[in-house]
Amino acid sequence: MRMGWLLGRNNARMPFLAALLVLIGALALRAADPVELSRLRDFAFDVYERLDPRVYNPATPVRIIDIDEASLAEYGQWPWPRTIVARLVDKLTEKGAATIAFDVVFAEPDRSSMSRMVRDLVAYTDPETVAKLAAAIQDNDQVLADAMAQSSVVLGFGFDPKATSQAPRRYHGTAFAGDDPAQFLPMQQGTVRPIPLLEAAAKGNGSINTDLESAVIRRIPMLYRVAGQDGLFPALSIEALRVAQGASTYLVKSSGASGELSFGERTGIVAIRTGDVEVRTDARGRLTLYDTGHRRERFISARAVMHDEVPAEQLEGRIVFVGTSVIGLRDMRSTPVSDSVPGVEVQAQLAEQMIEQQYLSRPDFADGAEFLYLAAIGVLFVWALPRLTAGQMAVVAAAGIGLGLAVPWLAFSEYRLLFDPIYPPVTLAGIYVTGTALAFMRTEHERAQIRGAFGLYLSPDVVEQLARHPELLQLGGEVREITVMFTDVRGFTRISEQFDAHGLTRFMNRFLTPMTDLILSHRGTIDKYMGDAIMAFWNAPLAVEGHAARGCETALAMQDRLAALNAEWEAEATAEGRRHIPVNIGIGLNTGHASVGNFGSTQRFTYSCLGDDVNLASRLEGQCKTYGVGIIIGETTRAQVPHYAAIELDLLMVKGKTEAQRAFALVGDPAMAKMPAFQALVERQTVFLAQYRAGGFAEALGMIEECEDAAAAVGWRQGYYEMMRVRIDGLLDEAPIGWTGVYVAKDK
Known part of the structure; x- marks a missing residue:
């Protein structure tokens, strides 16, 4: 009942109101921008990168020295003795590497160092002897520190909230233009740093951590803060770039800086500059990974370097990152393009992006632009819904949604800008579907009302056909073969005299209802009621196979049902103390061609049939009283139902006809005929x-x-x-x- 009220004639604006509520709710949700929406955008941007990844350029001076399976097989399991690492540093330095960045944290002294082992002998020999031995053997960490001192090495440090060590050493200065960047950068609670001996020999220190917010690496902070520590701490990739250039500072440009529009708002970090390279970041100082996917061309085996199998031109002047691609060492990461890549490759890709100046950026105005687009197109949708046809609205919806999908893709593929391609189109689709669905439901409700109203006058087949094809509601018809039935109550005037107006109405309802049910159940179409008479036909508007037999079957069933009704009425009359007058009907059936369709005027018309064979059916019904039989069928009908029990009555020329017709009495069904x-x-x-x-x-x-x-x-x-x-x-x-x-x- 309530749904019917909501969709009724007085609530034609319900689709408009529902679409408006969807738009308002969507705009409110977009303004709040919960984490779930951000994740949805990230998913879309991942798809973009898979469709159009960054093209790997082998000329970019970045390589990865891979501690791969062959290297582990040659030099043993990781971690290697620092003497081997020192040899690797020496080899890379000899080959002319500009900077060697370790995607490794040397957080503890080398346990395999002979100097440490000698010190353990103090429990077995005198301290003086131990001291002499220790002095004679060089410490492995010192060997690595000496090698690093002769090279340009950047060490890695990590973040750990449980760590208690001091902050890593900084080798750089920091300056900023605009708002203090510290307020925008991520804060870390603790660090795991390299041992001081190695830090003292290095030229730089950078974080090896990547995305701290998601399992998929998308955005990597270039600078960090550490709780309780002054200053800013760089990521490994940008620190390697600083050291390679011989730069000494990071210049951070934030909102309010010269040349940066912020309209008085603290919108965040804009760029970080070191040396000649300016890195465009998001408001929190993060660089968005523009992924190429895993590329083997970046990797050079550490074993090959140690064996001098790598030409110097492959390493000279290049920034090399030392890391591992071995799955067992648990340094595999997921990126937008690849499900499993070595963590060191992420650092290398970031360095490539900074050198090539290829960035993905989400402009500061993106949120506002998306909101305004959604509001403008959404209002257009809401306005258009009640004013356009379903087809026109579908075109508008397709255009609006297509625009919401095409513009972000064009911005990405041509300008590397990130605009949300999901939320605006999905919202617009939601507005369209909601409004259209309610309009459809309202239309169906109205159709149901039409079916209910016209179902009182027409057969369900006709009503359904009109509901599905309103174009049939026009004047005109078609010629087709039909079987027509006319029925009439004999002696109706005498019967009606025993009832008042209300009683006669109840009597006729009790008579016409079961008769109508029988006609409709046998797929007949009720043409009209004429007082106590019924006109019906078969094979229109829908084709009915064996329509003549259907008519005969219905006529016999009506006579049987009337016998049962007479028994009921007789019992009621006896109980009321009045005389029962038996009710008899005459039924005329004829088959032939007729014009079937909507007839009448443009103001009012009805679905009916016209033709000479229709008139003959009426005349045959009238002759039932003359011949004293219940059912008379025409010659054509008899020819189509030879298996039914019928006998010829006469050669009859009815009123209005100039030719005689054979008339048959329908006596029984095919079983009786046998x-x-x-x-x-x-x-x-x-x-x-x-x-x-x-x-x-x-x-x-x-x-x-x-x-x-x-x-x-x-x-x-x-x-x-x-x-x-x-x-x-x-x-x-x-x-x-x-x-x-x-x-x-x-x-x-």
Whole structure:
């Protein structure tokens, strides 16, 4: 009931209001911008990178020295003795590497160092001897520190909230233009730093951590803060770039800096400059990874370097990152393009981006632009919904949603700008679907009302066809073969005299309802009610196979149902102390071609049928009273139902016709037609009619009693033979001149 009220005629604006509520809710959610929406955007941007990844340029001076399976097989499991690492540093320095950045944290002294092992001998020998041995053996960490001192090495440090060590050493100064960048950078609670001996020999120190917010690495901070520590701490990638240039500072440009529009708002960091390279970041100082995916061309085996198998030109002047691609060492990461890449490759890609100046950026105005776009197009959708047809609205929706998908892709593929391609189009689709769905539901509700209203007058097939095809609601028709039925109550005037107006209405409802049900259940179409009469037909508007048989089956069922009704009415009349008047009906059936369709005027019309064969069905029904039978069918109908039990009544010329028609009484169903008793009746009736039409009236009259007995044998006790007895008696008294055996009906 409530849904019907919401969708009713007085609530035609419901689709508009629902679409407006969806828009307002979507705008409010976009303004709040919860984490879930950010993740949705990230997913879309990941798809963009997979469709159009950054093209790897082998000329970019960045390489990865890979501690791969071959290297581990040669030099043993990781961590290696620092002497081996020192040899690797020496080899890379000899080959001319500009900077060596370790994606490794040397957080503890080398446990394999001989100096440490000698010190452990103090429990077994005198301290003086131990001291002499220790002095004679060089410490592994010192060996690495010495190698680093002769090279340009950047060490790695990590973040750990449980760590208690001091902050890593800084080798750089920091300056800023605009707002203090510290307020925008991520804060870390603790660090894991290299041992002081190695830090003292290095030229730089950078964080090896990547994305701290997601399992997929998308944005990497270039600078960090550490709780309780002054200054800023760089990422490994940008620190390697600083050291390679010989730069000494980081210049951070934030909102309010010269040349940067902020309109008085603290919008965050804009760029970080070191040496000649300016790195464009987001407001929190993060660089968005523009992923190429895993590329083997970046990697050079550490074993190959140690064996001098790598030409100097592959390393000279290059920034090299030392890390591992071995899965067992647990340094694998997920990126937008690849599900599993070595962590060191992420650092290398970031350095490549900074050198190539290829950045993905989400402009400061992106949120506002997306909000305004959504508001503008959303208002257009809401305004257009009640004003446009479904097809027109679909075009508008497709254009708006397509624009929301195409513009972000164009911005990414051509300008490397990141605009949300999901939330605005999904919201617009939601507005369209909500409004359209409610409009559709309202239309269906109205159709249901139409079905309910017209179903009182038309058959369900006609109503359904009109509901699906409103274009049929126009004047016109088609010619097709149909079977037409007319029924009428005999002696209705006398029956109606025993009821008042309300009682007569109830009586007619009790009569017409079951009769209508039978017609409709046999796929008939109710044309109209004419007082106590019913007009119906088959094979229109929808084709009905065997429509003549359907009509005959319905007529027999109606007579059977009337017998049951008469028993009920008789019992009621007896209980009320009044006389019961039996109700009898005549049924005429005829099959033929007719014009079927909507007839009437432009103001009012009805679905009906017209034609000579329709008129003949009406005339046959009228002759039921003349011949004293319940059902008369035409010659064409009989030809289409030869398996039904029917006998020929007469050669009849009805009112308005100039040619005689054979009229048949429908006696029973196909089962009766097979009964020997019925076949005997047909034989006697055939002989009887032959005598009658030949003018042998006396002989025909003598056969009537025999025919009556045959009819009684099959249960057909109607007034036909009594009527024929009276007619033939009259013919005997006054023999007609030019007798042809055709009876001309005197009334309709």
